Amino acid sequence: MSSKTDVWQGTLALMVLRTLETMGPQHGYGLACRIELTSGDALQLNYGTLYPALLNLEQEGYVRPSWGSSENNRKAKFYELTKAGHRRVGKAAKEWKKTAAILARFFSYPEEA
Amino acid sequence: MRTLRALLLRILRGSRNGADFDAELQSHIEMHTDEGVRTGLTPEQARRAALIRLGGAEQTRQAYRERASVPWLETLRHDVKYALRGFGRNPVFTVTVVVTLALGIGATTAVFSVVDRILFRSLPYVHADRLVSVGLTAPLSPQEFMLGGSYYSWQDNQKPFEALTSFLGIDECDLTERNPMRLSCAPVEANFLPTLGVSPILGRNFTSDEDRPNAPKVALISYAFWSGHYGGDASVLNRQIDLDGSQARVVGVLPADFEMPTLGKADVLVPEALDVAAQRRADPGRVMWAFARLKSGVTIPQAIAQLQPVFNYSLSLAPPRFRNEVYFRVRSMRERQMQSATLAAWILLGTALAVLLIACANVAGLMLTRMATRERELAVRAALGASRGRLIRQSLSESLLLSLFGAGAGFALAFALLRAFMAIAPTSLPFLANARLDLRILAFTLAISIVSGLVFGLVPAFHSPRALALTARSQANGRAGFRQVMVVGQIAASVVLLAGAALLLRSFANLASQPLGLETKGVLAAHISLNRYRYTTPQAQMQFFLGAEAALHRLPGIVQLGFSDTVPPSGYHHDTIFSIISVAGRPPQTGATGGMVVWRWVTPGYFSALDIPILRGKPFTDDQRTGSESPLIISNLLAARLFPGQDPVGQRLQLAPNGPFYTIQAVAADVKNAGLDAAAEPEFYRLRRNLTDDWQNAPSAIFNLKTSLSPKAVAPWVQSQIAAIDPTVPVDIETLGESVGKLADRPRFETALLGFFAFSGLVMAVIGLYGVMGFRASRRTQEIGVRMALGARRADIVRLILSEGVRLILLGTLIGLVAALTLSRVLKSLLFSVGPRDPLSFFAVTAILAAAALLATLLPARRAALVDPSEALRAE
Numbered sequence: 001m002s003s004k005t006d007v008w009q010g011t012l013a014l015m016v017l018r019t020l021e022t023m024g025p026q027h028g029y030g031l032a033c034r035i036e037l038t039s040g041d042a043l044q045l046n047y048g049t050l051y052p053a054l055l056n057l058e059q060e061g062y063v064r065p066s067w068g069s070s071e072n073n074r075k076a077k078f079y080e081l082t083k084a085g086h087r088r089v090g091k092a093a094k095e096w097k098k099t100a101a102i103l104a105r106f107f108s109y110p111e112e113a
Numbered sequence: 114m115r116t117l118r119a120l121l122l123r124i125l126r127g128s129r130n131g132a133d134f135d136a137e138l139q140s141h142i143e144m145h146t147d148e149g150v151r152t153g154l155t156p157e158q159a160r161r162a163a164l165i166r167l168g169g170a171e172q173t174r175q176a177y178r179e180r181a182s183v184p185w186l187e188t189l190r191h192d193v194k195y196a197l198r199g200f201g202r203n204p205v206f207t208v209t210v211v212v213t214l215a216l217g218i219g220a221t222t223a224v225f226s227v228v229d230r231i232l233f234r235s236l237p238y239v240h241a242d243r244l245v246s247v248g249l250t251a252p253l254s255p256q257e258f259m260l261g262g263s264y265y266s267w268q269d270n271q272k273p274f275e276a277l278t279s280f281l282g283i284d285e286c287d288l289t290e291r292n293p294m295r296l297s298c299a300p301v302e303a304n305f306l307p308t309l310g311v312s313p314i315l316g317r318n319f320t321s322d323e324d325r326p327n328a329p330k331v332a333l334i335s336y337a338f339w340s341g342h343y344g345g346d347a348s349v350l351n352r353q354i355d356l357d358g359s360q361a362r363v364v365g366v367l368p369a370d371f372e373m374p375t376l377g378k379a380d381v382l383v384p385e386a387l388d389v390a391a392q393r394r395a396d397p398g399r400v401m402w403a404f405a406r407l408k409s410g411v412t413i414p415q416a417i418a419q420l421q422p423v424f425n426y427s428l429s430l431a432p433p434r435f436r437n438e439v440y441f442r443v444r445s446m447r448e449r450q451m452q453s454a455t456l457a458a459w460i461l462l463g464t465a466l467a468v469l470l471i472a473c474a475n476v477a478g479l480m481l482t483r484m485a486t487r488e489r490e491l492a493v494r495a496a497l498g499a500s501r502g503r504l505i506r507q508s509l510s511e512s513l514l515l516s517l518f519g520a521g522a523g524f525a526l527a528f529a530l531l532r533a534f535m536a537i538a539p540t541s542l543p544f545l546a547n548a549r550l551d552l553r554i555l556a557f558t559l560a561i562s563i564v565s566g567l568v569f570g571l572v573p574a575f576h577s578p579r580a581l582a583l584t585a586r587s588q589a590n591g592r593a594g595f596r597q598v599m600v601v602g603q604i605a606a607s608v609v610l611l612a613g614a615a616l617l618l619r620s621f622a623n624l625a626s627q628p629l630g631l632e633t634k635g636v637l638a639a640h641i642s643l644n645r646y647r648y649t650t651p652q653a654q655m656q657f658f659l660g661a662e663a664a665l666h667r668l669p670g671i672v673q674l675g676f677s678d679t680v681p682p683s684g685y686h687h688d689t690i691f692s693i694i695s696v697a698g699r700p701p702q703t704g705a706t707g708g709m710v711v712w713r714w715v716t717p718g719y720f721s722a723l724d725i726p727i728l729r730g731k732p733f734t735d736d737q738r739t740g741s742e743s744p745l746i747i748s749n750l751l752a753a754r755l756f757p758g759q760d761p762v763g764q765r766l767q768l769a770p771n772g773p774f775y776t777i778q779a780v781a782a783d784v785k786n787a788g789l790d791a792a793a794e795p796e797f798y799r800l801r802r803n804l805t806d807d808w809q810n811a812p813s814a815i816f817n818l819k820t821s822l823s824p825k826a827v828a829p830w831v832q833s834q835i836a837a838i839d840p841t842v843p844v845d846i847e848t849l850g851e852s853v854g855k856l857a858d859r860p861r862f863e864t865a866l867l868g869f870f871a872f873s874g875l876v877m878a879v880i881g882l883y884g885v886m887g888f889r890a891s892r893r894t895q896e897i898g899v900r901m902a903l904g905a906r907r908a909d910i911v912r913l914i915l916s917e918g919v920r921l922i923l924l925g926t927l928i929g930l931v932a933a934l935t936l937s938r939v940l941k942s943l944l945f946s947v948g949p950r951d952p953l954s955f956f957a958v959t960a961i962l963a964a965a966a967l968l969a970t971l972l973p974a975r976r977a978a979l980v981d982p983s984e985a986l987r988a989e
Contacts, residue, residue: 048168
């Protein structure tokens with residue numbers, strides 16, 4: 001068994017949004033590193049999948065891209081949360097907690113019984 | 114919402130920002146490589162690791178592109194771009210195809226917009242499919258009618274209808290306000306609108322209390338009258354208006370799309386206000402038009418069966434001599450409205466569709482030829498991995514694109530054609546004047562263009578050989594065989610179209626050149642219709658017309674002047690039944706009606722103005738107009754029926770039982786008096802004397818003026834003479850030639866249209882034939898070279914190619930003639946004194962087609978024969 005988990009379907013977008021909320025504007029590579037770091041290196045992220053996800057968020061109006069320079073002066077495209085993006089994170093966080101709590105009950109139930 | 118926005122962005126932006134993403138990817142890889150170098154890897158190792166973590170640069174690009182756009186749309190965009198490039202490389206092909214399609218689609222669209230309302234569009238009533246026209250038919254009237262004497266008994270006892278209603282016909286009426294206006298009024302029963310399922314948009318319908326003889330008068334006004342005369346003002350409700358001199362209260366406004374079931378224009382609906390009890394006792398009672406709504410599930414044949422008892426009651430009331438000639442009829446509202454127009458409409462639509470099919474066949478032929486020259490390109494694409502489906506899709510998107518171009522051009526052409534139709538529009542083809550290119554028509558155009566695109570796109574697509582080998586050379590034989598079948602079909606279709614056009618043309622020529630029995634050249638007819646409210650007595654009416662006659666006599670350039678209440682060859686005239694006329698000294702006639710006899714009131718000048726010869730006896734004289742006798746002139750036909758082998762002059766006739774006797778003074782030549790396409794009916798003329806007895810209910814008359822000056826010059830003088838007497842009297846001036854010409858409008862229209870379609874069909878079929886023959890000849894270049902090298906002369910080569918063409922022409926013509934002979938029977942009711950199998954027409958059609966088709970094969974044959982054998986042998 002692999003010790004690292006693949007990213008679940010649909011959760012990558014949430015991770016991206018949440019990371020952008022806490023870290024502020026980030027470029028793609030920075031986001032990828034940050035997500036792996038946040039997960040405590042438990043996630044195996046295929047960096048290539050990040051860009052279509054970012055594009056999707058951009059098309060949906062949650063993030064706004066702009067070109068800038070990185071820490072070591074490389075040209076890079078930075079992504080920034082829009083207002084809609086902020087609202088989306090807030091909503092998603094609530095939903096996620098609820099879902100997690102429900103699931104948690106399911107998995108704790110047999111042990112209590 | 115957000116998903117929709119994303120989809121929209123993908124469709125609009127597509128993968129245009131590919132360069133931007135490349136830069137982003139570049140920067141990602143560089144940053145990752147920097148990181149790797151910092152941890153101690155060599156730059157190459159670091160770069161490799163970065164690419165691995167990315168999952169490959171190209172794969173990432175692909176994933177990004179798929180996210181950035183809608184994949185199938187991308188392929189479509191590609192196909193379209195590819196097709197457009199192909200069209201651009203071959204503009205002659207493209208223009209030919211688009212023009213051919215435009216002709217087919219344009220013609221079909223224009224004709225569809227004309228016949229749509231006649232054949233397909235639903236009538237503006239609720240559940241119009243359940244509405245029927247009901248009534249008796251008798252020699253008196255071609256349309257079914259009802260009589261007050263039995264109508265109410267039908268209403269009480271009928272079973273098949275939910276409701277039965279009536280109206281008394283549309284008549285002129287006058288709005289007698291400050292600005293008097295001539296209107297048309299229709300007296301309708303109180304349940305008229307509810308039966309049709311129509312509600313006023315403003316106000317209400319009449320109540321049955323208002324539909325009584327002495328009830329206060331009320332009126333419903335049409336939308337057009339409301340918006341035109343009252344400016345669409347809602348306060349018109351409850352306003353009193355003066356109709357024919359008495360007050361009526363407006364209680365409602367009809368919807369804009371309201372139509373009378375007979376399609377006549379009615380500005381005002383008023384209650385019938387009939388005394389029902391008196392009508393029940395009356396014999397025969399008021400003539401009325403009746404309409405009914407079938408109970409749900411009842412068919413017309415069932416209704417006819419169920420009505421038999423009430424019909425028998427009506428029959429028992431009819432005078433004995435009528436009984437064998439009275440029937441009853443129930444038919445759908447659409448049939449009642451459209452009459453014979455339905456047949457003409459189907460024929461026109463069928464013709465246009467035939468032209469469209471010929472056009473499609475031509476385009477399919479062109480596509481096949483193009484395909485043959487692109488065989489290698491297709492083979493290369495197949496070898497490079499394009500699937501069969503992908504190639505078919507490419508071919509289909511090309512043909513659909515072409516047919517959309519064709520539809521665009523065709524829609525524009527339809528607009529022009531429709532203008533042309535309207536310019537020669539016959540008034541008897543209903544709704545032509547209102548034909549519009551609306552959304553419904555646009556949808557139809559799109560539908561036929563897509564269908565035709567599929568037809569001529571799929572034919573070549575599925576026809577592509579199974580093995581698209583790179584070495585493919587001349588496998589075109591099977592394909593050419595297919596094209597030959599299409600050419601035979603095209604020729605056959607053109608023969609059918611040409612035959613139809615030739616028959617209509619002959620029929621029209623017969624119609625237009627037949628002797629009318631009267632002179633129309635240089636004759637002006639001035640129709641004058643008095644306002645009933647101003648000229649209420651026979652005395653007043655007579656005085657007006659005699660005054661007008663005297664005034665017109667004083668005009669220069671008028672050679673003869675006579676007036677009558679009606680004029681031939683068509684339009685309204687008085688009718689009487691032949692068998693009620695009796696000759697003095699003979700017992701009254703018995704038996705059947707014997708058909709109808711036409712009669713008119715005339716003055717002595719009538720015969721000389723219209724050049725109707727008096728065959729025997731003396732013409733009416735002006736002195737007789739003030740005399741006390743009642744003279745009569747009868748037509749030759751009537752003379753032959755009443756007095757076979759005898760001299761009618763001096764005989765006396767009683768025109769109605771117990772009526773006065775009239776002396777026959779002369780016999781006049783026969784005149785076409787029942788329309789252009791029907792045989793003349795017997796006729797008599799009564800002299801209108803200057804006595805009020807002869808002017809009972811005579812609000813309208815027609816002055817027939819024979820002029821020595823140009824009729825156009827005289828017309829305004831006539832106007833001003835009448836206006837000098839009473840400026841409010843409407844005068845309608847036409848030359849007799851014009852009004853006779855109008856009667857031929859409908860056949861002229863049908864002939865012109867069918868002729869146009871037949872001609873376009875012929876041109877396209879000939880072009881198609883030329884294309885096939887040219888293609889075949891060029892494919893056989895090598896063979897021709899061999900033959901010539903072996904000693905064949907040029908004439909042999911011409912014969913070789915020609916014989917192939919002639920086979921196609923013969924086969925197509927033969928099939929076409931058989932089909933035309935079968936189909937021409939449909940035209941029978943539209944033809945005038947020419948049979949549907951007229952040998953001359955069919956011979957002419959065959960000759961024209963053969964000549965054109967031979968020309969189309971001769972040209973490629975000659976070209977093939979002029980090939981240089983040494984060149985030909987080297988070809989390919």
